[in-house]
Amino acid sequence: MNERILLGITASAAAFKGVALASLLRMEGFEVDGILTMNALKFVTDTQLACVTGRPVFSSLFTDQPGDHVPHISLTDDCSLLVVAPATANYIAKTANGIADDLLTSVFLANEAPVVMAPAMNTRMWENPVTDENVAKLRNRGVTFAGPSKGRLACGTMGEGRMMEPVEILSICLRILSGNN
Ligand SMILES: Cc1cc2nc3c(=O)[nH]c(=O)nc-3n(C[C@H](O)[C@H](O)[C@H](O)COP(=O)(O)O)c2cc1C
Numbered sequence: 001m002n003e004r005i006l007l008g009i010t011a012s013a014a015a016f017k018g019v020a021l022a023s024l025l026r027m028e029g030f031e032v033d034g035i036l037t038m039n040a041l042k043f044v045t046d047t048q049l050a051c052v053t054g055r056p057v058f059s060s061l062f063t064d065q066p067g068d069h070v071p072h073i074s075l076t077d078d079c080s081l082l083v084v085a086p087a088t089a090n091y092i093a094k095t096a097n098g099i100a101d102d103l104l105t106s107v108f109l110a111n112e113a114p115v116v117m118a119p120a121m122n123t124r125m126w127e128n129p130v131t132d133e134n135v136a137k138l139r140n141r142g143v144t145f146a147g148p149s150k151g152r153l154a155c156g157t158m159g160e161g162r163m164m165e166p167v168e169i170l171s172i173c174l175r176i177l178s179g180n181n
Contacts, residue, residue, distance in 0.1 A: 003080040003177070004031040006111070008104045009049070011039030012086035013154030014120035014163035019044055021085050021118075021166040022052045028174070033075055035059065035104050037091070061103045072106035082111045083173055085146070086120035086163045089131050096134035114176050118146040118169050123159030146172045 005025055009018035025032050034049040034057040046057040063071050076082075084091060084104070091104065100106040108115070117138070125131060126148060135145060147164030 002029055002031045004033060004078065005173070006033050006035060006075055006079050006082045006107060006113075007053075008035045008037070008082065008084040008087075008091075008107065009040045009044065010037045010084065010086060010088040010091045010104065011043060012088050012120040012163070013043070014086040015040050015043035017120075017163050017166050018085045019049055019052055021083070021169055022049060024166055024170045025173070026052060026054070028170070030080075031055070033058065033079070035075070035107060037102060037104050058103055061106060072100075072103055072110050076107055076111040076113070079111070079113050081113050081116065081173060081177060082107065083116040083118070083169070084108075085116070085118035085166070085169055087117040089119075089121045089125045089128070089134075092117065092119060092131065092134045092138065096137040115143045116146055116169065116173055116176065117143055118164050119148045119161070120163035121148070121161045122153060122155050123157065123161045126161040144172065144176060 009015050022032050032053040034053045036059045050057045068074050094105045095108045100109045146169045149162045149164050150160045151162040
């Protein structure tokens with residue numbers, strides 16, 4: 001059986017790049033289970049992501065799927081990697097502080113596999129001391145941060161906070177999965 005990766009996409013202007021990353025992971029032969037936060041559904045659709053992953057996409061903590069009433073646990077069973085790309089300031093803040101009030105934050109708490117987060121946000125949000133503290137907390141707990149890069153942002157400014165390109169995130173994921181992190 002192929003290795004399975006959990007790919008979370010949060011509500012950033014860069015959400016479409018998360019779908020592109022799903023496609024790259026599939027091309028590498030991984031099974032990809034996609035999770036969209038409820039707010040991410042404003043940016044990309046579950047159908048769009050399912051077309052790329054070829055599997056159902058999850059957003060809700062509560063499911064009426066027969067036999068699976070706790071998706072935040074079943075999704076994290078035997079997964080090889082959790083990658084959240086893009087990761088909003090909100091998602092970083094919640095996970096740094098143990099908040100699990102939706103599917104993707106609950107998955108973070110239940111997950112035992114390595115975690116990669118690719119932040120994407122406005123430069124002022126990225127440079128805010130509270131974001132800095134949250135990133136430091138997660139780094140100390142073993143989360144790998146892919147980026148952000150410097151460049152043009154969705155708000156029209158230039159600066160740090162641009163999501164790393166999917167192909168670069170892919171190589172970080174492959175390095176971690178090969179044990180060379
Ligand atoms: C058009 C638009 C673009 C946004 N882009 C970002 C972003 O790139 N990064 C970020 O941290 N927040 C961004 N936000 C704010 C988040 O969507 C907001 O904090 C939301 O609560 C995050 O939800 P989630 O973390 O549950 O997905 C954006 C909001 C809007 C309306």
